[in-house]
Amino acid sequence: MSNHLQVNDQDQLIIGGVLATDLAKEYQTPLYVYDVLTMRKQMRAFKKAFDQAGQKGAVAYASKAFACQAMYQVVAEEGLHLDLVSAGEIFTAVAAGFPMDNVSYNGNNKSLSDLTFAVESGVGTIIIDNFLELDLLHQVMADRKGQQNVILRVVPGVSAHTHDYIQTGQVDSKFGFDLESGQAKRAYELAENDQSLHLLGLSAHIGSQIFEEDGFELAGQKLVDLCASWDYQPEVLDLGGGFGIAYTDADQPRLPEELVLALLNSVQEQTAQKGMRQPDICIEPGRSIAGPAGYSLYTVGSRKDIPGVRTYLAVDGGMGDNIRPALYQADYQAVLANNVHGKPAEHVRLVGKYCESGDVLIQDQELPVTEPGDLVAVLNTGAYGYSMASRYNRNPVPAVVFVENGLSQLVVRGESLADLTSHDRPYQLPGKW
Ligand SMILES: Cc1ncc(COP(=O)(O)O)c(C=O)c1O
Incomplete structure (x- = not known):
């Protein structure tokens, strides 16, 4: 039990x-x-893993797991960021008084009105999932001063051991830019050359309820390799969420913070091997917190x-x-x-x-x-x-x-x-x- x-x-x-x-x-x-204390303890454990690894970056609570104003208040109090996926979640964050600079906005089909609302609400980083969003965000920014921070979501082609419906990192996925076909490279070039956007880096999310570090490490390695192959020094690598929890006595996952520490160390090694500067790392845990x-x-x-x-x-x-x-x-x-x-x-x-x-x-x-x-x-x-x-x-x-x-x-x-x-x-x- x-x-x-x-x-x-x-x-x-x-x-x-x-x-x-x-x-x-x-x-x-x-x-x-x-x-609430159980949630706070997990949030603190993730932050501690970053401290232990000497790693800069952010733990962004994936609000899709459980969203309401009170939750966002606790997240803000613990100094975490928020990862949101809809105008409704953005609206809730604004209502909760959440510092919107610390918000990232994910999702595979953001409309012109979603993106306009996100920009007007001061969302810190928009995670671009496809070419249409690149185009629409360019339109949203057309009459505005300044640049919008963006991250490109790519599909690392990693299959994590989990149920099919909660796998998102394999090639056959509705999310993100594909690597093999060159979509990711094309998106990178478009974003880098768009004066209204500031490209911070890349993101990947390989799935949910994952118990072992291998899949995360492989995805991290793919992102690092990809950046190196483009001769691109990212400011941020966002490695998503998906850290598994025990639902029943049959589940024996490693502690989520242990998975994260292993992942951080692995990305640090990979970037060092490629001679890259260490980017900030962001993670997006939802289930493991709530x-x-x-x-x-x-x-x-x-x-x-x-x-x-x-x-x-x-x-x-x-x-x-x-x-x-x-x-x-x-x-x-x-x-x-x-x-x-x-x-x-x-x-x-x-x-x-x-x-x-x-x-x-x-x-x-x-x-x-x-x-x-x-x-x-x-x-x-x-x-x-x-x-x-x-x-x-x-x-x-x-x-x-x-x-x-x-x-x-x-x-x-x-x-x-x-x-x-x-x-x-x-x-x-x-x-x-
Ligand atoms: C992009 C992204 N980030 C984070 C998460 C959170 O995953 P979890 O709640 O398993 O940590 C999900 C969930 O599917 C997701 O799609």
């Missing part, structure tokens, strides 16, 4: 110093809860025992608040909040309340006997849960609560039923307009 779990002497789950059952009582379930800090709290409801087949145990959330198991068979572990280490009594399939057979949170979970009304906590759900939430079946998106030093605070209000219809407009029947 996850080693950071805290329990009191009655074996009840504690999150950030507060009883999980008290949080459920105060804020209702389903509920997203974040242990994931282990997050708990999804649910109330147990109905059950269905099928003799000789299995038991389904249903909770009051599901695929709307955590799509990952349905989307890419992600594994999780859960505990009974009032009896964390209780003697397992049965195997259950933990399912949600959505009208889909695929609405499964955990395929096979051992739990003590539960009663309707008991509280279940699914662990390590902080990344890509809330940020991918939907209103499927017209279920409202649950609230998000931050907990730290024994105090809890609502940071995203849960949606009400009235919120669900607040964007609806009555249909005026034809002929009656």
Whole structure:
């Protein structure tokens, strides 16, 4: 079971110093809860890896993992940068008062209006993904003074060991400029010669939930080799995110900060071998910061025992608040909040309340006997849960609560039923307009 779990002497789950059952009582379930100190510790561990390697650069939290104003405030407080992927995330960062110079903007299909909004919002660095974006950004900058910092995203052609849907660095990818066909070189020439742009360097992101350093090191080496082959001295190399975490006891990743330290050392060696000046290095971890800090709290409801087949145990959330198991068979572990280490009594399939057979949170979970009304906590759900939430079946998106030093605070209000219809407009029947 996850080693950071805290329990009191009655074996009840504690999150950030507060009883999980008290949080459920105060804020209702389903509920997203974040242990803020766990996130801070990971942010600090990444920064320490940079210090240990004597490496300049930035740790940019990949906000796609979990985005809200409160999170951006914590990120700013810890001195991290932000990596954003939409106008909505940029808007949120501005609203949170985040220092926009420390923001990078990723994504594979930024429109003219996205790029205009990014420039007008003062986004520090735009990570260019394709030729259209180069062209559009040139248009955006046409009537403006100064230069926009840009980085070119390239596809290093590295396949990391992870699920197909979360692989982005292999050649057959929708992201970034291809190396072999010469796209990356052409983009480099265009960006270098564009007076409205200041080219800082290159970026690559090879995938997500990666446990070993080899893929990262290989991608780093490819970027260094590429720059050397163009006789280009980059100011920045951005090596993306993807550092894996343990979702269940079966996962045994190296610590994310160890992967990063190995990566930094490897890039330092590579650049030294090529006789290049050491560029700043940027990384973009998302899951490794938000994931282990997050708990999804649910109330147990109905059950269905099928003799000789299995038991389904249903909770009051599901695929709307955590799509990952349905989307890419992600594994999780859960505990009974009032009896964390209780003697397992049965195997259950933990399912949600959505009208889909695929609405499964955990395929096979051992739990003590539960009663309707008991509280279940699914662990390590902080990344890509809330940020991918939907209103499927017209279920409202649950609230998000931050907990730290024994105090809890609502940071995203849960949606009400009235919120669900607040964007609806009555249909005026034809002929009656
Ligand atoms: C460009 C980029 N950077 C960073 C990340 C964050 O990855 P992770 O949350 O696995 O660290 C992603 C996720 O897919 C990404 O596409």
